[in-house]
Amino acid sequence: MRFILGFIGAVFAIVLLISMISGISEWVTNPPSPLAAEEFHKHPEPLHLASDGPFGKFDKAQLQRGFQVYSEVCSACHSLSLVSFRDLAGLGYSEAEIKKIASDWKTQVPSINPDTGEAATRKALPSDTFPAPFPNEVAARAANNNALPPDLSLITKAREGGAAYVHSLLTGYQNQPAELLKKFPDAKTPQGLHYNPYFANLNIAMPPPLTANGQVTYADGTPATVDQMSKDVSAFLVWTAEPNLTTRRAAGLAVVIFLLIGTILGYLAYHQLWDEAKRTVRPTGPLDPENQAKSRRAKAKAGVAG
Amino acid sequence: MSFSWAKPYEPKHPLMRWIDERLPLPRVVYGAIGGGYPVPRNLNYWWNFGVLAGIFLTIQIVTGIVLAMHYTASVDGAFNSVNQLIMRDVNAGWLLRYAHMNGASFFFIVTYIHIFRGLFYGSYKAPRELVWMLGLVIYLLMMATAFMGYVLPWGQMSYWGAQVITGFFSAFPVIGEPLRVWLLGGYAPDQAALGRFFSLHYLLPFVIAAVVILHIWALHIPGSGNPTGVDVKDERDTLPFHPFYTAKDGWFAGGVLLLYAIVTYFAPDYLGHPDNYIPANALATPAEIVPEWYFWPFYAILRSFTVDFILPAKLWGVLAMFFSILLLFFLPWIDKSPVRSGSYRPVFKRFFWLLVIDVIILGWAGGGAPTPMRNVISQLAAAYYFLHFLVVLPLVSAFETPLPLPRSITDSVLHGEEAEAAPIGSKPRRGSTATATAE
Numbered sequence: 005m006r007f008i009l010g011f012i013g014a015v016f017a018i019v020l021l022i023s024m025i026s027g028i029s030e031w032v033t034n035p036p037s038p039l040a041a042e043e044f045h046k047h048p049e050p051l052h053l054a055s056d057g058p059f060g061k062f063d064k065a066q067l068q069r070g071f072q073v074y075s076e077v078c079s080a081c082h083s084l085s086l087v088s089f090r091d092l093a094g095l096g097y098s099e100a101e102i103k104k105i106a107s108d109w110k111t112q113v114p115s116i117n118p119d120t121g122e123a124a125t126r127k128a129l130p131s132d133t134f135p136a137p138f139p140n141e142v143a144a145r146a147a148n149n150n151a152l153p154p155d156l157s158l159i160t161k162a163r164e165g166g167a168a169y170v171h172s173l174l175t176g177y178q179n180q181p182a183e184l185l186k187k188f189p190d191a192k193t194p195q196g197l198h199y200n201p202y203f204a205n206l207n208i209a210m211p212p213p214l215t216a217n218g219q220v221t222y223a224d225g226t227p228a229t230v231d232q233m234s235k236d237v238s239a240f241l242v243w244t245a246e247p248n249l250t251t252r253r254a255a256g257l258a259v260v261i262f263l264l265i266g267t268i269l270g271y272l273a274y275h276q277l278w279d280e281a282k283r284t285v286r287p288t289g290p291l292d293p294e295n296q297a298k299s300r301r302a303k304a305k306a307g308v309a310g
Numbered sequence: 311m312s313f314s315w316a317k318p319y320e321p322k323h324p325l326m327r328w329i330d331e332r333l334p335l336p337r338v339v340y341g342a343i344g345g346g347y348p349v350p351r352n353l354n355y356w357w358n359f360g361v362l363a364g365i366f367l368t369i370q371i372v373t374g375i376v377l378a379m380h381y382t383a384s385v386d387g388a389f390n391s392v393n394q395l396i397m398r399d400v401n402a403g404w405l406l407r408y409a410h411m412n413g414a415s416f417f418f419i420v421t422y423i424h425i426f427r428g429l430f431y432g433s434y435k436a437p438r439e440l441v442w443m444l445g446l447v448i449y450l451l452m453m454a455t456a457f458m459g460y461v462l463p464w465g466q467m468s469y470w471g472a473q474v475i476t477g478f479f480s481a482f483p484v485i486g487e488p489l490r491v492w493l494l495g496g497y498a499p500d501q502a503a504l505g506r507f508f509s510l511h512y513l514l515p516f517v518i519a520a521v522v523i524l525h526i527w528a529l530h531i532p533g534s535g536n537p538t539g540v541d542v543k544d545e546r547d548t549l550p551f552h553p554f555y556t557a558k559d560g561w562f563a564g565g566v567l568l569l570y571a572i573v574t575y576f577a578p579d580y581l582g583h584p585d586n587y588i589p590a591n592a593l594a595t596p597a598e599i600v601p602e603w604y605f606w607p608f609y610a611i612l613r614s615f616t617v618d619f620i621l622p623a624k625l626w627g628v629l630a631m632f633f634s635i636l637l638l639f640f641l642p643w644i645d646k647s648p649v650r651s652g653s654y655r656p657v658f659k660r661f662f663w664l665l666v667i668d669v670i671i672l673g674w675a676g677g678g679a680p681t682p683m684r685n686v687i688s689q690l691a692a693a694y695y696f697l698h699f700l701v702v703l704p705l706v707s708a709f710e711t712p713l714p715l716p717r718s719i720t721d722s723v724l725h726g727e728e729a730e731a732a733p734i735g736s737k738p739r740r741g742s743t744a745t746a747t748a749e
Contacts, residue, residue, distance in 0.1 A: 006704045009640060013700025016630050017693040023616040024689040031682040058576045086394040158393060161579060162587035204597065248404045256575025263568040270561030277557050281549055
């Protein structure tokens with residue numbers, strides 16, 4: 005049986021070797037041509053938010069500003085379907101404010117006419133999730149050059165780089181570098197798309213959403229630069245993806261301290277128990293190595309040989 | 311129990327006596343994980359991971375049962391039931407979900423350490439072959455359970471992972487494609503697949519628990535192995551499981567749970583893939599489809615076969631991947647060395663560490679997009695994996711001269727007597743003899 009198994013192992017190894025050799029020869033004879041998307045794609049620039057790090061907490065003023073950017077700019081195309089109006093309490097809004105935000109929301113909630121049963125709409129309530137800007141995917145694509153604006157509820161968890169990616173993407177629009185066009189003449193950004201090196205394939209369907217300083221007017225007086233608006237909305241989208249972040253970390257700290265104390269006590273108990281067990285297997289009396297060492301020391305001190 | 315000096319159960323409370331006379335369940339528990347199970351006294355910390363695996367199985371079952379109360383197994387509702395209802399609206403739902411998600415990862419971490427412990431100390435050798443094989447059955451069930459669990463949130467990676475993994479079956483000629491369609495209940499993952507995956511994902515952990523009982527039962531016939539691999543000779547070689555090993559496992563479990571809590575509370579998505587926060591979409595294939603980290607070594611083996619040599623490359627990959635686990639069932643007969651512990655096998659020991667490095671390389675190779683460089687490394691590592699178990703191990707076990715074994719477990723743990731207890735020719739440890747002489 006060992007012979008059969010050894011044979012199978014050798015067969016697998018040989019086929020792997022053949023695969024490897026053919027892969028290398030393929031690579032040598034026909035090296036993969038470089039792609040514009042590989043060479044010119046940029047990783048997100050680092051972004052520092054108040055919620056970073058193991059003890060970071062949300063900056064509620066920033067979240068409110070970010071929510072303002074979402075409601076005045078992003079929400080024209082992007083839904084936020086997992087978040088309810090009542091969740092805005094986490095941003096520091098009062099119950100009355102939330103009620104007003106919900107009923108004033110530009111899109112109403114689909115419902116039925118209670119008398120006729122016909123399709124109708126009604127004002128949003130705090131218990132509703134944010135109504136989507138388009139009734140369905142077809143409508144969304146029709147209005148957006150056949151691209152589908154993704155839902156933003158989880159966007160910072162659903163993209164490599166998270167909030168930093170969102171911020172870099174929002175502020176990363178630029179003209180296509182001449183160098184790129186020289187190297188890859190076929191890679192010109194198609195009509196209707198926009199060059200953005202932070203987007204995986206470099207050409208994104210979303211037109212630059214934040215174009216001018218002062219595009220929104222912040223209630224708290226913060227100057228609304230493009231960079232500031234982008235940071236604020238990125239911070240807001242961290243919150244929409246993980247509204248329990250602060251609770252989670254606070255609970256985590258308590259659990260870690262509890263476990264640390266428990267583990268230390270457990271370790272001390274373990275030592276207490278085992279030190280005794282180790283003593284019991286030791287030879288006692290003249291055979292105990294410690295006693296032997298003592299007697300050797302005593303003899304050496306007294307100058308006795310042996 | 312196995313040893314004549316194992317303490318019999320003596321009920322102290324009249325109620326326990328009453329129960330014990332009618333249903334000797336307390337007796338069974340006492341003999342299995344109480345003071346009635348004598349354990350070699352020289353176990354090191356690598357022996358803690360079996361108990362830890364049991365702890366994580368329990369965590370998974372408890373969190374999973376509560377999650378199932380809120381989860382909706384429908385292609386329209388699954389994603390939102392996880393990401394909206396459980397993560398936002400259920401009280402501490404985020405904790406349950408993150409604990410379950412990372413609990414799976416930790417279950418695999420401790421299980422992998424447990425398996426490598428077994429590989430190093432020859433835990434698969436007589437008389438523990440069935441313990442080893444039942445362990446492998448548990449591992450296979452874990453893999454199936456974890457795979458189906460990952461499909462349940464119905465994100466992009468869930469969907470495409472299900473597509474790829476069930477696609478393995480279509481590699482087999484003739485029966486492959488009908489088998490795949492039968493398993494999925496359709497031509498692609500859809501409601502039928504999600505429903506059965508949920509049902510099986512709920513069922514299998516209890517099957518695992520049952521096989522764990524068999525695993526422990528089979529273990530308690532010969533008793534636990536130990537780092538020397540020398541058989542227990544008399545009562546001096548053992549300590550009762552309780553309180554000695556409950557204390558040792560207890561504090562160590564605290565430490566591992568601490569790590570688990572840190573990941574769960576402070577970096578819950580670290581081990582996951584961002585694409586799984588995008589709802590499943592049958593029309594948009596992700597840039598790269600990767601399974602969860604614990605499947606990466608096997609995924610690397612699968613992808614390493616790139617040439618149609620007699621058989622199609624895909625079939626080679628699938629056969630090799632299944633065989634890479636199945637071959638472990640033959641290990642008791644592949645490695646014929648009478649010495650169990652790797653500590654006394656100088657050649658085996660070097661190859662063992664080579665295997666550990668090899669599996670880590672395979673994991674790295676399976677976790678990223680296949681570039682030509684990664685493919686070559688992955689192919690070399692996969693070839694070594696098979697050669698290690700099927701060629702190197704039989705040869706080593708035939709030609710290696712092991713070091714002399716200690717006379718008994720007690721000899722090997724005695725303080726200040728290492729020189730006498732250690733194998734002939736080996737250096738005394740901790741320099742105790744040297745100090746004694748110097749004094």
